[in-house]
Amino acid sequence: MFELLHKNIAKHIQLTTGEFEQFCANFHLRKFKKKEFMLRAGEICRYEGFVTRGCFKVYYLDENGSEQIIYFAVEDWWATDIDSFTNQVPAILNIEALEDCEVLCINKPDKDLLYQQLPQVEKLFRIMNQRTLVSFQRRVISSIGKTAENRYLEFTEKYPQLQTRLTQLQIAAYLGITHEFLNKIRKKLSH
Numbered sequence: 001m002f003e004l005l006h007k008n009i010a011k012h013i014q015l016t017t018g019e020f021e022q023f024c025a026n027f028h029l030r031k032f033k034k035k036e037f038m039l040r041a042g043e044i045c046r047y048e049g050f051v052t053r054g055c056f057k058v059y060y061l062d063e064n065g066s067e068q069i070i071y072f073a074v075e076d077w078w079a080t081d082i083d084s085f086t087n088q089v090p091a092i093l094n095i096e097a098l099e100d101c102e103v104l105c106i107n108k109p110d111k112d113l114l115y116q117q118l119p120q121v122e123k124l125f126r127i128m129n130q131r132t133l134v135s136f137q138r139r140v141i142s143s144i145g146k147t148a149e150n151r152y153l154e155f156t157e158k159y160p161q162l163q164t165r166l167t168q169l170q171i172a173a174y175l176g177i178t179h180e181f182l183n184k185i186r187k188k189l190s191h
Contacts, residue, residue: 001029004052005104008076012127013120023121026110030103032056038079038095038103045084045091047105051077054101055165059173060092069174071139072098072162078128079103099165148177149185 002024009015015023030049032038038056039045056073058081070093073079084091085108106114115122142151152175156163163171172182 001052002027002104004076005050008050009124013124015118015120019118019120023114023118026114027104027106030105032097032101032103034097034099036097038097038101039081039084039091039093041092041094042090043084044088045081046107048078048080048085048111049073049095049103049105051075051079052102052104054097054099054103055162056095056101057098057170058093058095060094067173068176069170071135072159072166072170072174074162074165082129082132098170143176148175148181149188151175151177152182152185153189 002020005024005027006020009020009023027050029052030038030047032054038047038049041060051073053075056079057067057069058071058073058079059067059069062068073095079095081091081093081095083089084093088108111125115125142154146154152171155171155175168182168186169179172179175182177185
C-alpha cells in the first residue's frame with residue numbers, strides 16, 4: 001500500500017526505513033466509490049490525499065453552475081484544496097471520484113508534527129508545493145495565451161493515459177471549452 005508513496009517521495013528526499021515508517025504512520029487509507037466526494041465546496045479540507053488507485057476530478061462550479069476542472073488526480077498524484085487545508089477555511093473546490101479510488105490521507109496536525117519530527121519532510125512538501133505552483137503557472141499561461149486546439153494537443157501529449165479514463169465532457173471542462181467545440185477540434189485533427 002505504501003510502495004507507491006515511497007517511490008513518490010524518494011524522487012525528492014531520502015528517508016531511512018525507520019523514518020519512512022514514522023512518515024507512513026501518519027497516513028490512513030480511505031476508499032471512495034465512483035461519484036463519491038473526498039471534499040465538497042464549503043467544507044473545511046481536513047486531509048491531503050495521495051492517490052494510490054483511481055482518478056479524481058478537482059473542480060469548482062462557476063456562477064452558471066458549470067464545472068471548471070482545475071486538475072485530475074490519478075495514481076501517484078496528490079489531491080487537496082491547498083487553501084482550505086493550509087488555512088482551515090471553507091473549500092472552494094470539490095474533489096470527486098471518477099472511478100473507485102484509494103487514497104492515503106494525512107491531516108494537518110499530523111503533517112505539522114511531521115515537520116517538527118522529520119525536517120526533511122518539510123523539504124519534501126516545499127519541493128512539491130513549488131512543483132505544483134510551476135504547474136499551475138504553466139496552466140494559467142496556457143489558458144490565457146494558447147488556442148483551444150493547442151491546449152487540447154498539449155493535454156493529449158502531457159496526459160496520454162488520461163484520455164481513455166475521461167469523458168469528452170470532462171476533458172472539455174478541463175480545457176475551458178464546450179463539449180461541442182472539443183468535438184470540432186477532434187474532427188479537424190483527425191483529418
